């Protein structure tokens with residue numbers, strides 16, 4: 001059985017940077033926590049917990065501890081509250097997310113109605129919106145939402161970093177007809193598109209596809225759904241324990257990819273397990 005491992009499988013730049021910062025910070029601090037799980041990988045969160053990094057979701061409950069800010073950022077008000085408490089901040093917000101937050105703030109300060117293209121419930125989007133303080137801000141999922149926006153003199157657009165270009169372009173197109181001035185900041189990060197394109201190509205070339213990553217990771221779940229549309233024998237797994245030998249009976253090729261928050265050690269364990277299964 002041939003194993004095809006995606007080159008883009010595993011940590012993206014921002015997640016790698018955040019976890020490296022968190023492990024380094026845990027080495028020389030006694031009291032340290034992260035505000036929300038640092039990334040969507042229960043295994044990485046557990047390894048950090050073993051190093052003393054607790055996860056908190058209530059700022060008032062933090063005692064005297066350094067606070068790590070997760071890769072997809074937090075709301076501006078929460079950051080202010082942590083700062084006002086005088087706690088040490090280790091800001092692991094991905095620079096690409098930071099850029100989207102800064103552009104939203106700039107647009108708001110210059111009087112634009114801010115439109116954020118993304119999922120309203122996603123913490124990254126809620127964070128970006130919070131930086132557009134003092135202006136009207138709207139979150140739109142796609143063209144249909146954008147066509148319902150009230151008309152405005154000036155509209156400024158930013159995107160959740162994981163959006164597709166196609167969806168972003170459709171929103172831009174819809175907004176063109178709803179204002180006199182349109183300003184667009186392309187804040188999409190390529191990591192997601194690259195990973196999805198490679199996963200599609202591999203899923204089309206194999207008989208069984210494994211997508212490795214946290215069940216709470218939106219990008220892994222999306223990756224699994226994209227692969228399943230192409231190869232119905234796609235399995236979303238979190239760890240090697242879930243792999244069953246029976247999946248590979250008479251199988252000649254198996255593909256493996258992983259979400260942006262899946263650590264390399266889990267991917268290596270999956271490949272080792274596949275090797276035991278005849279890979």
Ligand code: SF4
Nearest residue numbers: 012014094096161189
């Ligand atoms: S997907 Fe892109 S924006 Fe999001 S954390 Fe990774 S590198 Fe940063």
